[in-house]
Amino acid sequence: MDSAIDTAPSTLKAGEPADRSLPAASSAGPAGGVKRKAGDIRDRLEQEIATGTHPAGERLDEQVIAARFGVSRTPVREAINQLVAGGLVERIPNRGAFVRAMGLAELVEMFEVMAELEAMAGRLAARRIDAAGAKRLETALVACEAAADREAHDAYYYENERFHEAIYDACGNAFLAGEARRLHLRLKAFRRLQLRFPHRMRQSLAEHRRIVAAIEAGDGPGAEAELKGHILVQGERFADLVATLKP
Incomplete structure (x- = not known):
């Protein structure tokens, strides 16, 4: 059984409106704002991977995710890097970041x-x-x-x-x-x-x-x-x- 439980297909579609339920960025300045946004995006994707919204093997497209949350690709890239560090996502050279299979x-x-x-x-x-x-x-x-x-x-x-x-x-x-x-x-x-x-x-x-x-x-x-x-x-x-x- 994969860690991404097959409960629903991915909802990350190109052209989707920004996810306005994402908490506001920190007012601590640009760097602090990016860090806060990255953490919020990581938490959301982390939960969606754990519940199977993003199944094992799915590619996480930075551009699509950025459009979903209404942010630049910088915090999205940082969020994905954190997911890679946590073992939920793996980067495949020349292909991108994919949800890792975990039984x-x-x-x-x-x-x-x-x-x-x-x-x-x-x-x-x-x-x-x-x-x-x-x-x-x-x-x-x-x-x-x-x-x-x-x-x-x-x-x-x-x-x-x-x-x-x-x-x-x-x-x-x-x-x-x-x-x-x-x-x-x-x-x-x-x-x-x-x-x-x-x-x-x-x-x-x-x-x-x-x-x-x-x-x-x-x-x-x-x-x-x-x-x-x-x-x-x-x-x-x-x-x-x-x-x-x-x-």
């Missing part, structure tokens, strides 16, 4: 490895976290709570990223943190998608609270178990969501 079995395997890496990071963080690290972790938890209260799934995902980053930094093992970050990037689209499963965001938040409690208590085995379950359930929820997307 459900491969995704489940990556979630299993991710669970082990996060579990180890949590166990080490419980032994090594300092006052500054604990404060950063608590701040990230509060931000997750605020996003959950607003039912803001995408905002919650990005606060969730910061939450896990705090754990990676607190573990005191740069190699482990680097490997976790690389795999986190590969799974980003699917970790975002599973948060839209009914009640998953609230369940994730409850898991975050237990993780923080274990780390702050210096309970290495407890933090390890909580983080492992936290990631494995994401893989299960993703598989459930895929099943609901089948025609």
